[in-house]
Amino acid sequence: MEKRVRFRSPWLPYALVLPQIAVTLVFFFWPAAETVYYSALLQDAFASKIQFVWFDNFIALFQDPHYLASFKVTALFSTLVAVSGLAVSLLLAVFADRALRGASIYKTLLIWPYAVAPAVAGVLWLFLLSPSIGILTYALRSVGVEWNYYVHGGQALLLICVAAVWKQISYNFLFFLAGLQSIPGSLIEAAAIDGAGPVRRFWTIVFPLLSPTAFFLLVVNIVYAFFDTFAIVDSTTQGGPAQATQILVFKIYQDGVQALDLGGSAAQSVVLMVIVIVLTVVQFRWVERKVQY
Amino acid sequence: MRKLLLAAAVAAAAALTAGPAAAQVEIQWWHSMAGKLGDKVNEIAEKFNASQKDYKVVAVYKGQYDESLTAAIAAYRAGKPPQIVQVFEVGTATMMAAQGAIMPVYKLMAQANEKFDPKAFLPAVTSYYSDTQGNLLSMPFNSSTQVLYINKDAFKKAGLDPEKPPVTWADLMQDADKLKAAGVACAFTTGWQSWVQLESFSAWHNVPFATQQNGFGGLNTRLEFNGPVQVMHIQNLADMAKKGTFTYAGRKDEPTGKFQSGECGMETTSSGSYANIKANAAGKFELGVAPLPYYPSVKGAPQNTIIGGATLWVMTQKDPSVYKGIAKFFTFVSSPEIQLDWHKSTGYVPITLAAYELAKKEGLYKERPGFDTAIVELTQKPPTPNSKGLRLGNFVQIRNVIDEELEAAWGGQKTAKAALDDAVKRGNDLLEKFEKANK
Secondary structure, three states, X not given: OHHHHHHHOOOHHHHHHHHHXXXXXXXXXXXXXXXXXXXXXXXXXXXXXXXXXXXXHHHHHHHOHHHHHHHHHHHHHHHHXXXXXXXXXXXXXXXXXXXXXXXXXXXXXXXXHHHOOHHHHHHHHHHHHOOOOOHHHHHHHHOOOOXXXXXXXXXXXXXXXXXXXXXXXXXXXXXXXXXXXXXXXXHHHHHHHOOOOHHHHHHHHHHHHHHHHHHHHHHHHHHHHHHHOHHHHHHOOOOOOOOOOOOHHHHHHHHHHHOOOHHHHHHXXXXXXXXXXXXXXXXXXXXXXXXXX | OHHHHHHHHHHHHHHHHHHHHHHOEEEEEEEXXXXXXXXXXXXXXXXXXXXXOOEEEEEEEXXXXXXXXXXXXHHHHOOOOOOEEEEEHHHHHHHHHOOOOEEOHHHHHHHOOOOOOHHHEOHHHHHHOEOOOOOEOOEEEEEEOEEEEEEHHHHHHOOOOOOOOOOEHHHHHHHHHHHHHOOOOEEEEEOOHHHHHHHHHHHHOOOOOEHHHHOOXXXXXXXXXXXXXXXXXXXXXXXXXXXXXXXXXXXOOHHHHHHHOOOEEEEEEEHHHHHHHHHHHOOOOOEEEEOOOEOOOOOOOOOOOOOEEEEEEEEOOOOOOHHHHHHHHHHHHOOHHHHHHHHHHHOOEOOEHHHHHHHHHHOHHHHOXXXXXXXXXXXXXXXXXXXXXXXXXXXXXXHHHHXXXXXXXXXXXXXXXXXXXXXXXXXXXXXHHHHHHOX
């Protein structure tokens, strides 16, 4: 009885969600608002001289061909990471979805890379592909490939793509596997009886039923490529050579933390924030409707 | 009961921290010296603490240079700056422009009545950190300059005289050809490309890097390192890269790893790497050290090189009584004994002439031939407006720009002229922005 009365009181529900709201406000909304405010300021590092410059920082950004180039690099990088990451992990998940001997060991091993921190993943591949000491570098050299990602931008981009995909495969793999296991066996058996081969069964039954999972993973992977790959870039190429691997989030770090250009870097953060909002809206409007958990 | 215990614990903790602080004034020293260098920094702080009773220097490692600078700025903005922060040379203009945030060293020493003679320091060191009136703003601490390291075993293999390192860039290019012909996969490489091949290169050849005396004259400085001398040099290096006699291996110190593994014949990089290279080369190859090569066709070359490294900045304190302790600590740090020990164990140059004399008297350079190359390069001529140093705002970003454009030149996407023109143009936008922010 008493409980019901308390729930009826108008403030209790609010009181219960208050901690959550407070955390969100203090740790998310406040910094975000601060960033928006900073993006309209021109200030020196010590904040001894602050000028309000309206949209000057944004205008400067979009007039800078190198910022636009960084956009292109990010688009290319995230497409490569998302597409190849999804393709490889789907392939692995399809293989793992059979009753094989040792399947659980195989699955466990595939999940391991997810426990590796991005920075460590970067360093791992850095050692394998380092131009002076990398073991893969020696192998490549023996087949006539001159590998030096310090000079060749394409190679540098390839390096961070490989590291980023390798790290993310486990996550995608788990979701795909769960998705595959939730497809009713009867559908596939029926198709088999009708004479459809494994390839045909995959494309006409499994793949369409997996598409909500795949779409969800696509969004997650793009967000991952946009933000969580910072440590990989930082520990390997540092954005070089000649901006070939300077993704947006790394440029924000370089300009804001290393170079102390707070206004410019805040403006870049705001742009990135808008991109995330758009991605989230896309996810909620199209994905949430179709995915069945 | 629990509340009471908690209150007691808080009171006890407060008493504990307040106790020694009342007797001793604490001086926070934020630095970026990791590993062996960090141990040495702690040792200096301990020695100072043992030498007197009124002040206690606490050395705190705050990450790499850019990280500790950011940390100090954040602390200042939060109203709790450290007393001393170690800032790299690239951050000099940022610190100088921060009126009210820093206490210039010349003022600090005068106020504390501490004996202080800027002329006791190496001129090439003080000139980098003084204002146009010649007042020293920050305390020199770790300074290095660029030298040429050679792998004597690779020289022998190529039929070259290991006791005759290349003197001019023409020599170096010839030697690189021979090294490559003898099968040395990486004939020449360079660390810190912007610092070595453009910044110090310009000083070494007495040509300007930027207008307004390389930025010392005012905030309206603009870059001009796309002159004929620099373009010729960068084009030569780009041609070498194309031929395969110059191997680009990274923006910072990564090439040193390649050199000390014995893979490269020659490397130009910081003299501060000497101790590390020497230790790593032991048993693999014999190491030689020589001055930076130059172009004899350029009038006035070689002039003097410019320094890199860091200085100690004093941040403004609410309680001015601590300044006296900082002044005492600075006197201690620049004493010949401390400087000599620092020089010997790190490879950084001794910052005072007295320490340099002491090293000579001890026979240090006979024992380690080539160890004084850096000091000779820095002191052989009095610095000119082109070789005093650089004072540029947004310098960290400008270096990034230079790195990017040089990489485009090494990769062959741009000619040296185009790459340097673009770097100047992009760098000038950054300088304009800095000028606007600091009006």
